[in-house]
Amino acid sequence: MPQLICRESGESYPIHETRWKSESGGLLDIQFRPNFDPQKVKYAPPSLWRYRDALPLDEEEEIVSLQEGFTPMVSLEIGHKTLLLKLDYLFPSGSYKDRGATVLMTHAKALGVEQVVQDSSGNAGCAIANYAALAGINCKIFVPENTSSGKLAQIRLHGAELIKVPGSREETARITLLAAEDTYYASHVWNPFFFQGTKTFAYEVCEQLGWQAPDTVILPAGNGTLLLGAYIGFSELQEAGIIAQVPRLIGVQAQHCDPLVQAFRYHLKNIPVIEKKDTLAEGISIANPARGDQMLQYVRETQGHFIAVEESEIKEALLELGKRGFYVEPTSAAVYAGALKYIRTQAQHDERMVSVLTGSGLKSTDKILKMLA
Numbered sequence: 001m002p003q004l005i006c007r008e009s010g011e012s013y014p015i016h017e018t019r020w021k022s023e024s025g026g027l028l029d030i031q032f033r034p035n036f037d038p039q040k041v042k043y044a045p046p047s048l049w050r051y052r053d054a055l056p057l058d059e060e061e062e063i064v065s066l067q068e069g070f071t072p073m074v075s076l077e078i079g080h081k082t083l084l085l086k087l088d089y090l091f092p093s094g095s096y097k098d099r100g101a102t103v104l105m106t107h108a109k110a111l112g113v114e115q116v117v118q119d120s121s122g123n124a125g126c127a128i129a130n131y132a133a134l135a136g137i138n139c140k141i142f143v144p145e146n147t148s149s150g151k152l153a154q155i156r157l158h159g160a161e162l163i164k165v166p167g168s169r170e171e172t173a174r175i176t177l178l179a180a181e182d183t184y185y186a187s188h189v190w191n192p193f194f195f196q197g198t199k200t201f202a203y204e205v206c207e208q209l210g211w212q213a214p215d216t217v218i219l220p221a222g223n224g225t226l227l228l229g230a231y232i233g234f235s236e237l238q239e240a241g242i243i244a245q246v247p248r249l250i251g252v253q254a255q256h257c258d259p260l261v262q263a264f265r266y267h268l269k270n271i272p273v274i275e276k277k278d279t280l281a282e283g284i285s286i287a288n289p290a291r292g293d294q295m296l297q298y299v300r301e302t303q304g305h306f307i308a309v310e311e312s313e314i315k316e317a318l319l320e321l322g323k324r325g326f327y328v329e330p331t332s333a334a335v336y337a338g339a340l341k342y343i344r345t346q347a348q349h350d351e352r353m354v355s356v357l358t359g360s361g362l363k364s365t366d367k368i369l370k371m372l373a
């Protein structure tokens with residue numbers, strides 16, 4: 001039986017409890033060993049739900065889905081090297097957060113949850129609002145007041161109650177934690193079911209490579225929603241003997257907000273307190289990631305590291321992506337800038353590298369216009 005396990009105290013709980021943190025207030029992980037057979041999904045419909053057997057959900061649970069996922073992976077030539085890019089901005093709500101939202105809201109519906117709260121710099125709120133609407137669950141989303149207007153419109157259109165919080169992203173998280181004391185917290189940071197959704201990224205990448213792992217995977221490192229999920233997915237596939245090794249994970253941060261880069265560089269055990277500056281990459285502007293220690297641990301375990309990118313590099317990357325046919329948000333461009341940096345300075349010529357375009361540009365048009373001015 002899968003269990004919820006507290007990362008700090010080791011306390012465990014049945015998976016059917018509507019809890020999102022432990023009795024002592026610690027973060028929860030899910031202890032679960034999937035029984036997954038790649039042969040069985042060969043002819044399954046092209047959505048992330050082809051990996052349902054790898055998810056800790058009951059057989060009879062009705063899925064809350066728009067047949068999302070199994071996103072294209074395209075190949076880009078960069079100098080004499082090749083980068084494979086997963087187009088995760090093509091999800092229904094316009095970002096990879098739908099991976100977590102479809103799985104988490106499926107679980108919430110099966111638990112009989114009637115209301116959820118969530119906070120985000122935008123996209124996680126959009127995804128939860130969308131899937132809460134599909135699940136028929138009431139939804140309250142807290143966002144920092146400087147969130148892009150496209151994301152605010154989307155959250156409202158899906159029928160969620162929108163609460164704008166003055167001040168920083170950290171202040172929004174603090175207020176939401178209070179509201180979550182007596183509600184189900186559909187958090188992409190706290191709720192371990194969200195990572196069960198984002199782990200499908202790893203399953204898709206490996207299947208699209210003929211059930212082989214790439215050497216290196218370059219991902220955003222904000223709260224680590226995708227990075228932690230990818231690690232879980234690759235680890236499961238490796239433990240099941242389906243792939244030979246877990247790829248090296250490279251986490252990308254904006255230099256204006258780079259606590260993980262610093263922790264890694266100075267071999268710190270915990271995340272340092274930093275003074276963050278405004279960045280184009282709003283989606284990874286997280287000064288104090290709740291699962292920061294976990295990100296450090298996983299990245300170290302894979303012999304990976306963290307890369308910081310400057311504002312000018314983010315802007316250049318966004319312009320280059322535009323010329324290559326991708327309209328993505330600046331946060332996505334930061335990850336691409338990190339991938340370019342990795343390829344130019346460290347990659348071997350035959351290294352198999354995968355990165356991701358995380359979010360659509362269509363809801364960040366206000367910020368993109370400002371950048372072009």
Ligand SMILES: *Cc1c(COP(=O)(O)O)cnc(C)c1O
Binds near residue numbers: 124224225227
């Ligand atoms: C949430 C988000 C990120 C940051 O991802 P984490 O997994 O939290 O590190 C990056 N890009 C976009 C578009 C996002 O919505």
